[in-house]
Amino acid sequence: MYTVSAVLGVGLAAAVDLLVLRTNLLRHKAFWTSYAIIAFFQLVTNGLLTGIPIVRYDPDGILGWHLVFAPVEDLLFGFAMVVVTLSTWVRLGARAPRRAAR
Amino acid sequence: MSHVAYLLILVACLLGTAPLELVLHVGVYAQWRRLALTLLTVVIGFGTWDVWSIHRGLWNYDGHYLVGITLPGRLPLEELLLFLVIPACAVLTYEAVLARRPDWRA
Numbered sequence: 279m280y281t282v283s284a285v286l287g288v289g290l291a292a293a294v295d296l297l298v299l300r301t302n303l304l305r306h307k308a309f310w311t312s313y314a315i316i317a318f319f320q321l322v323t324n325g326l327l328t329g330i331p332i333v334r335y336d337p338d339g340i341l342g343w344h345l346v347f348a349p350v351e352d353l354l355f356g357f358a359m360v361v362v363t364l365s366t367w368v369r370l371g372a373r374a375p376r377r378a379a380r
Numbered sequence: 381m382s383h384v385a386y387l388l389i390l391v392a393c394l395l396g397t398a399p400l401e402l403v404l405h406v407g408v409y410a411q412w413r414r415l416a417l418t419l420l421t422v423v424i425g426f427g428t429w430d431v432w433s434i435h436r437g438l439w440n441y442d443g444h445y446l447v448g449i450t451l452p453g454r455l456p457l458e459e460l461l462l463f464l465v466i467p468a469c470a471v472l473t474y475e476a477v478l479a480r481r482p483d484w485r486a
Binding site for chain 1: 437
């Protein structure tokens with residue numbers, strides 16, 4: 279169900295940041311400040327997608343708790359996406375100068 | 381008109397964040413190779429999650445609000461674009477925060 283996969287997704291994303299790519303964004307103020315801004319706009323877009331509704335959810339796959347029309351699971355999905363995105367972005371950026379120095 | 385509803389939301393996200401590149405000069409689109417690799421990672425990971433969820437029947441899309449192009453795995457084109465647009469917006473936001481607070485760079 280969506281609830282389980284969303285929680286697993288957040289766990290995997292955190293593992294990518296802290297253990298795999300070791301970008302440790304989850305320990306930095308820059309990440310959480312950015313996420314606060316992104317989360318606000320995610321609530322708007324998720325609200326539109328589920329409020330119109332462009333996306334429809336199986337009621338048996340979610341807890342049934344909603345935030346601006348969207349199931350809370352969407353917030354977790356979006357959070358995992360932001361963590362993986364920024365971790366990958368930061369890791370790719372850290373490599374470039376080292377290569378240039380060689 | 382309603383068929384472009386999802387597409388319009390994505391366009392609004394791109395337009396809303398464009399000033400970060402054009403006015404704040406965060407240089408995210410300028411680093412297009414780095415951005416492309418980042419987006420590819422997200423598309424593969426989260427696209428797979430999406431296709432699996434559609435397959436399991438966890439969610440579906442109302443064709444009334446879609447342009448009507450469906451990709452393998454019954455993924456609407458707009459949903460693939462979402463995995464390009466939202467990460468790009470996220471990176472732009474992150475770089476904009478760092479532009480204002482350079483001492484926060486990890």
